[in-house]
Amino acid sequence: MVALPLVTAVQTWDPERxxxxxxxxxxxxxxxxxxxxxxxxxxxxxxxCGDGALTEKLVGLGCRVVGVDASAAQIAAARARGLDAHVGSGEDLTFDDEFDAVFSNAALHWMKRADRVIEGVWRALAPGGRFVGEMGGDGCVATIVAALSAALARRGHDARAVNPWYFPTATEYRARLEARGFVVQSSALIPRPTALAGDVTGWLETFAESFSTALPAGERPAFLAEVQEALRPKLCDASGRWTADYVRLRFRAAKPLD
Ligand SMILES: C[S@@+](CC[C@H](N)C(=O)[O-])C[C@H]1O[C@@H](n2cnc3c(N)ncnc32)[C@H](O)[C@@H]1O
Structure with missing residues (x-):
């Protein structure tokens, strides 16, 4: 499997935004x-776990849940919900044989050292435990990435150096899980066009910060406006509603009993 290009991604998480x-x-x-x-x-x-919206749902179902997230601001928001949540990187998990399940929604594609994540998850699980997740998969937001890349290229930048995402195929992620010893019970790529709450600039500001921060601050508004206009014919309908071309990879894998 090819090594993923690691980038010095600049991405901040503002719970209010x-x-x-x-x-x-x-x-x-x-x-x-x-x-x-x-x-x-x-x-x-x-x-x-982000701001803990799903963590809270799992607690509501009677589970004993620990949340981990790399963003101190997101963890503060999760704790404000009364959750047991801690700042930490999924690439450096230190749990040992402690969980019946590791759950992850919309976070694994931000963790480019995928094998380190899988290793940490394996260690965190008790024998017989399961790893169930959904992440961006191959082709996710490809239209948006193409527009960001083209606008950066026009300014002399290579977007591959700042792209923070790892969107694997189902086959590739399955191979990584199986290489560690997981038994993959299901794994599928699911196209999921997703209606946005506002325009695509709100989405870009929330998720694609590492592309715009490649540029001096003064150039960013024009860059975002240019990307929005490039995307309008593809992602915005006649009534002004924006839809992003999401593709999800959803999987369930088991750590066998000893
Ligand atoms: C799109 S949010 C999803 C949050 C939550 N799971 C949800 O469903 O709303 C992605 C989260 O991944 C976190 N994240 C990114 N890289 C991470 C890493 N290396 N380790 C742990 N969390 C990370 C971010 O801080 C962010 O809160």
């Missing part, structure tokens, strides 16, 4: 929660 532009992320998490099939009393790690 996240709630305004990205509430759909957790709102659309029901199918992966269903795939997790949580049972009351289970110990669950929510990896990349």
């Amino acid at each position: 996240y709630a305004r532009n990205a509430r759909f992320v957790s709102d659309l998490g029901a199918p992966v929660v269903e795939l997790l099939a949580p049972r009351a009393g289970e110990r669950i790690l929510d990896l990349g």
Whole structure:
């Protein structure tokens, strides 16, 4: 498997902006929660828990949930919900044999060291535990990435150096899981065109910061406006509603009993 280009991505998470532009992320998490099939009393790690909207749902189902997220601001928002949440990177998990399940929604594609994540998840799980997740998959927001890349190229920048996302195929992620010893029970790429709360600039400001911060601050508004206009004919309908070309990779894998 090829090594992923690591980038010095600049991405900040502002819980207020996240709630305004990205509430759909957790709102659309029901199918992966269903795939997790949580049972009351289970110990669950929510990896990349964000502001804890789904973590809170799992707690409401009677699970004992720990949230981990790399963003201190998101963890503060999760704690404000009364959740057991901690700042930490999914690429450096330190749990050992502690969970019945590791759950992750919309976070794994931000973690480019995928094998380190999978190794940490494996260690965190008790034998017989499961890893259930949904992440961006191959082709996710490809139209948006193309427009960002073209606008950066016009300014002399190579977007590959700042692209923060890892969108694997189902086959590739399955191979990584199996290489660690997981038994993959299901894995599928799911095209999911997603209606945005506002215009695409709100989405770009929330999720694609590392592309615009490649430019001096004074150039960013014009850059974002140019990307929005390039995307308008492809992602905006006649009544002004924007839809992003999301593709999800949803999987369930088991750590066998010893
Ligand atoms: C789109 S949000 C999803 C949050 C939440 N799971 C949800 O469904 O609303 C992605 C989250 O991944 C987190 N994240 C990004 N890289 C991470 C890493 N290396 N380790 C842990 N969390 C990370 C971000 O801080 C952010 O809160």
